[in-house]
Amino acid sequence: MSIQTARLEMRPYQDEDFEFLCSLFSDPEVVRFIGDGKTRDRDGAMQFLYWIYRSYKTDPKLGLRVLVRKKDLKLVGHAGLVPQTINGAEELEIGYWIAREHWGQGYATEAAKALKEYGSHKLGKERFVSLIQPENVGSRKVAERIGLALEEEIVLGGREVCVYSNARGKEYGISNT
Template identity: 55%
Template sequence: MFSSERLDFRFYTEADLDFLYSMLSDERMTEFIGNGKTRNRKETFNFLQWIFQHYEQNNEYGLKLLVRKKDGVTIGHAGIVPQLIEGQVELEIGYWIAREYWGNRYASEAAETLLQRGLNQLGVGRFISLIQKPNLASRKVAEKIGMQLEREIILSDKQVCLYVYEK
C-alpha cells in the first residue's frame, strides 16, 4: 500500500486476527488504550470488523498493519482514524507497536509517515492524537512529529491529552 524507510503499511485481513489478538490480550499493551481492559477473541474479532468498516468508508483511513521490511515481521499497526470529539469529526493519527518492538522508534516513523501522507497526498491540514495522560512514550512521539497539547478531555472515563497538528 505505502511504506516508510523501515516499514510497509498494509491492510488488515481476517488472517491477521491472531496478531491483533496478541496485542489486545496483553495487559501492558492495553493499559493506555480505550478503557484499559484486554479483549477476548470475540471482542478482537469485533475490533477487526471496526477496522474493516473504516476501509469501506475510505481506504486511506483505518488502522494499517506495520510490517518490518527487512524480515516481513508484523510489529504493530498505525493509521488515520476518524474520531468524534465533542460533536466534531477529527482525524486521529494513531500508532500502536507490539511490546517486543518498543524502543526502536517504529511509532515515531509510522506517525511521521502518516502525517506527511495526510498533508501531502490527502490534503488534510489538521490531525489529532488522543493519548491517555500517563502514556509518556506516546506523548513524546506526538511531540516529536510536531504535535502540540491543545487540551485535556475525558474519553471512556479516562483523562486524555488531545494533541493537535495544524498546518
C-alpha cells in the same frame, strides 16, 4: 492503501493477521492506555477486526494498517488515520500501537510521521490530532516528535485524554471535512 517508510510497510489488515491482533489485545501492557485499558479475548479482537474492515469500506484511505517490518516481514504493530469526533468537531487522529517486544525501536514515530505526511500530501488535510491518556509518556513523546503539541485535556469515553494537535486549521476555522 499501502504506505512505505524506510523500515516499514503499512498495509490493510487481512484475515491472516488475526492472531497478531489477538496478541496485541492479550498483552496488558500494550492495551494499558487503549480505551478502557483492559485486554480483550478472541471475540473482542474479532469485533475490533470487523470494526477495522468497516472503516475501510467507509473510506479506504483511512483506518488502521498493519505495520510490517520490511527486512523480515515481521508484524510489529498497527497505525492509521482514524476519524474521531472531539467536542463536536470531526478530527483525523494519528493512532499507533506497537507490540511490546518492538517498543523503543522508533517504529511508532516512523509510522506516525509517515501518516502525517500521507494525510497532508495525499489527502490534503492540514490538522491532525492524537488522543493520548495522560500517563502514556511514550505516546506523548511520539506525538511531540512529529510536531504535535498538547492542545487540551478532555474526558472521552469516561477517561481523561490529552488532545495533541498540530493546531493548524483550528485557529483559522478550517476543518478536516
